[in-house]
Amino acid sequence: MPPGTADESFLHRVVTVLSAFRPEDDGLGAAELARRTGLPKSTVHRMALALAETGVLERRGAEVRLGLKLFEIGQRVPRQRVLRDAALPYMSDLREATRQTVHLAVLEGHEVVYVEILPTPGGPDLPSRIGGRFPAHATGVGKAILAFSPPPAVRSIVDGELSRVSGRSVVAPGLLVRELERIRKEGVAFDREESGPGIVCAASPVLAPDGSALGALSVSGWSGRMRLHHVAPAVHTAALALSRALGDRPSGALR
Incomplete structure (x- = not known):
């Protein structure tokens, strides 16, 4: 042996x-x-x-x-601790501005891992949990991160099995690639009931100085109560501000 x-x-x-x-x-x-x-x-x-x-x-x-x-032990993980601590003030402001549930997530393989969640009273019972995982292609945060990830990481997901999490999950590789291209141009990703019935979200990537994604912020709510294009600018602004705040920190601690 x-x-x-x-x-x-x-x-x-x-x-x-x-x-x-x-x-x-x-x-x-x-x-x-x-x-x-x-x-x-x-x-x-x-x-x-x-x-x-x-x-x-x-x-x-x-x-x-x-x-x-x-x-x-989990509280000592540098990527989680540094990113979460820096993000919390922006997440709190974002929840206050939108009155919706706010997520912070990072990419791990083909899945996103939720690092922090700030729920809002009366919000939907979301399937996400702190420390929980979800297929990246079926979430707003996942697509926001993938749009600014290295091509090999994107190809491994696009060329793999795109599971159908809900009836509206994007499972066609070509459609996913085109959506990621749009997200790169606009800086905002949307989940239109792709992760679960009745749940929608707008997400935006948190970027390192080199333009690669460190994670993503999102705002989630009921499809009948939250207008995606109304909350998208707030999510994008918060993610840009967080990206700038992280710009002066050593990048090694965030990866």
Whole structure:
């Protein structure tokens, strides 16, 4: 066996177990973890006990849940911490100006990860959650980021499987490419019920000094209550202001 293979396999199993937890899970038993991960129940049980000893998982009767140690580690991630801390004042102003839910997201592979969400009273029950993921092509923030991403990253998504998240998701590669071209020209992306029925959003990229996307801001609301073209200028202005504020910071901490 090549050196490191066993350790790499163990680490892969650990990540697989931790990734099996969903935002709504308060606790999972070994049987359910085994079902979700495809690993033997005995293996999952041993791993869960070991991870609980380190604080990465917490025991809750016969079940385990994600532990506080993971939260502590997550707060140290430079890209999340620096970008989120810089974005919060702009997000707060944007929510105040639009009276809608405001998101901050970054791209991770073919998905966006939500770094911060400022909800608004009476807003829609959105599928997004802090730390949650969503297919990039089916979200306003994802399309805003992709429009200003390196061509290889865009091609890997366009040439891959474009899943249909809702009945209005853009799943035709040609249509997605043309939409990204428009977003590059206008600086604003729209989600017209592509991520879920009744939900719309306007998003704009947060850019590094070299013009590449660090993340994106968006405003989301009910399709019958929010006019996209009314909130789009506010989102674009906030993203431009945040981009300027981040311009003097070391770029390495944001990537």
